[in-house]
Amino acid sequence: MLEADNLECVRGDRRLFAGLGFRLGAGELLYLQGKNGSGKTSLLRMLIGLLPPEAGEIRWKGATIKSDEFRADLCYLGHLNAIKEELTPLENLLAAAHLADEVLSEDEAMDALEQVGLAGREDLACKYLSQGQKRRVALARLVKEKRPLWILDEPFVALDVAAVNWLSGIISGHLQRGGLAVMTTHQLVDIPAGTVRELRLS
Amino acid sequence: MLKIITAVISRDLKLAMRRQADIVSALFFFIIVVSLFPLGIGPEPDLLRKLAPGVLWVAALLATMLSLPRLFADDHRDGTLEQLALAPHPLGLVVTGKVIAHWLVSGLPLALIAPILGIQFDLSTEGLVAITLAILIGTPALSGIGAIGAALTLGLRGGGVLISLLVLPLYIPVLIFGAGAVDATVTGLGGEGHLSLLAALTFASLGFAPWAAAAALKIALE
Numbered sequence: 001m002l003e004a005d006n007l008e009c010v011r012g013d014r015r016l017f018a019g020l021g022f023r024l025g026a027g028e029l030l031y032l033q034g035k036n037g038s039g040k041t042s043l044l045r046m047l048i049g050l051l052p053p054e055a056g057e058i059r060w061k062g063a064t065i066k067s068d069e070f071r072a073d074l075c076y077l078g079h080l081n082a083i084k085e086e087l088t089p090l091e092n093l094l095a096a097a098h099l100a101d102e103v104l105s106e107d108e109a110m111d112a113l114e115q116v117g118l119a120g121r122e123d124l125a126c127k128y129l130s131q132g133q134k135r136r137v138a139l140a141r142l143v144k145e146k147r148p149l150w151i152l153d154e155p156f157v158a159l160d161v162a163a164v165n166w167l168s169g170i171i172s173g174h175l176q177r178g179g180l181a182v183m184t185t186h187q188l189v190d191i192p193a194g195t196v197r198e199l200r201l202s
Numbered sequence: 203m204l205k206i207i208t209a210v211i212s213r214d215l216k217l218a219m220r221r222q223a224d225i226v227s228a229l230f231f232f233i234i235v236v237s238l239f240p241l242g243i244g245p246e247p248d249l250l251r252k253l254a255p256g257v258l259w260v261a262a263l264l265a266t267m268l269s270l271p272r273l274f275a276d277d278h279r280d281g282t283l284e285q286l287a288l289a290p291h292p293l294g295l296v297v298t299g300k301v302i303a304h305w306l307v308s309g310l311p312l313a314l315i316a317p318i319l320g321i322q323f324d325l326s327t328e329g330l331v332a333i334t335l336a337i338l339i340g341t342p343a344l345s346g347i348g349a350i351g352a353a354l355t356l357g358l359r360g361g362g363v364l365i366s367l368l369v370l371p372l373y374i375p376v377l378i379f380g381a382g383a384v385d386a387t388v389t390g391l392g393g394e395g396h397l398s399l400l401a402a403l404t405f406a407s408l409g410f411a412p413w414a415a416a417a418a419l420k421i422a423l424e
Binding site for chain 2: 045048049050051052068069071072074076078079080081082083084085086087091095096098099100101125
């Protein structure tokens with residue numbers, strides 16, 4: 001489903017990687033590993049189409065990723081939370097769904113917030129939440145997420161142990177439904193899934 | 203297509219309502235700058251009437267500039283701009299929504315307050331109507347052109363000053379036809395021609411500017 005061929009990444013004068021390729025099918029998880037500065041985030045940004053590769057090609061379902069169809073299948077969670085401080089967690093979830101052209105009812109959003117442990121905080125502006133709670137608001141998007149390709153940049157950062165377990169359950173559920181996931185992480189988290197591939201950048 | 207534009211507008215308006223200080227400060231900047239001129243020039247009605255269109259328009263340009271640096275910067279900083287760029291729509295539509303929302307909170311209030319400020323310059327009723335119409339029709343072009351500048355300077359240090367240098371020269375046609383509309387009305391020539399040209403500038407910039415700004419944003423996001 002997701003194929004990358006012969007990718008090359010140059011940032012400034014430095015070549016981070018070249019000749020990188022992989023294939024990822026339904027229900028498969030790709031772990032990206034590597035030191036700080038090895039190009040993990042750059043590779044993710046190539047995969048979502050924000051950073052054009054120096055060379056090589058990325059295809060989704062056999063077609064180029066420069067299309068609205070690809071973006072309609074893509075859910076990206078960056079290391080920035082992409083939540084608005086002035087809005088409440090509930091408003092943030094609903095606004096994000098609207099802008100991504102997804103259907104999300106208020107009840108579903110409340111349910112998602114309850115799952116991430118933010119019940120009772122849904123009407124509080126996000127600027128009053130702690131760092132970890134803001135991360136949970138960002139992660140709550142994943143609860144009702146039906147799009148098949150998840151690209152997650154360091155999803156476990158700033159989470160406590162219980163939340164890490166909860167998130168790995170969510171990712172594993174997504175894989176069991178036939179979804180794909182690409183993620184970077186420095187913490188080794190055991191995600192129960194059919195096929196786990198690893199890619200080490202060095 | 204309309205759905206994504208309205209979704210962006212409603213989100214940005216909601217954000218603006220939670221941060222009313224920004225809207226109010228630009229509006230007060232406009233009011234104070236315009237009010238300083240009659241005080242500085244003194245009670246000379248003829249001179250004031252002559253100066254009014256130019257002063258009101260220059261103040262409107264500067265007041266619009268005030269809020270431009272934040273048009274994309276806030277979304278860029280918290281990562282929502284990435285998400286908007288990844289939405290399954292052309293980015294130009296998203297920018298169109300942001301431009302319209304920017305006009306609703308920065309341009310529209312200027313047009314509403316302009317007739318009251320015009321009284322300080324002893325403008326006739328026709329003059330007041332003309333300046334209101336001109337600012338109402340012309341300010342969307344300011345938001346549209348400004349979006350290009352805001353996108354090009356996104357993430358740069360000292361971007362605020364750079365935006366002014368980039369965008370103010372591009373505002374000159376709007377200034378000329380906007381002030382010209384009032385002059386022409388007051389002197390009895392009729393301002394319709396100027397207003398039509400202003401409307402043309404607005405439509406052209408609302409049609410093209412968001413796509414240019416979207417191209418600049420994609421570069422800024424790389």
